[in-house]
Amino acid sequence: MRAPQTENPLSTDQDTALPLHPAPVTEVVAAWKVACSGDEALGLGHPRVWLSIAEPTGWVDCPYCDKRFVIDRAHAQAGH
Numbered sequence: 001m002r003a004p005q006t007e008n009p010l011s012t013d014q015d016t017a018l019p020l021h022p023a024p025v026t027e028v029v030a031a032w033k034v035a036c037s038g039d040e041a042l043g044l045g046h047p048r049v050w051l052s053i054a055e056p057t058g059w060v061d062c063p064y065c066d067k068r069f070v071i072d073r074a075h076a077q078a079g080h
Helices: none
Strands: 026-029 033-036 049-052 059-061 068-071
Parallel strands (some): 026 068
Antiparallel strands (some): 033 049, 059 068
């Protein structure tokens, strides 16, 4: 039988305002709609998915590999 798991308090050098798992890869793009199929070199390959970047946030995360796509508003293509 396993011992029950208990929560450990955060150490004093951890900032709770920061995300625990930052995006493994961030890519700046000029299109509001992007495709992601992961990165085989990092072991993050997955089926291709099409993602739409929301204008208010300016970014979208892939639900499979957490890759973050950030729009370059200065060079963004029309047709959002």
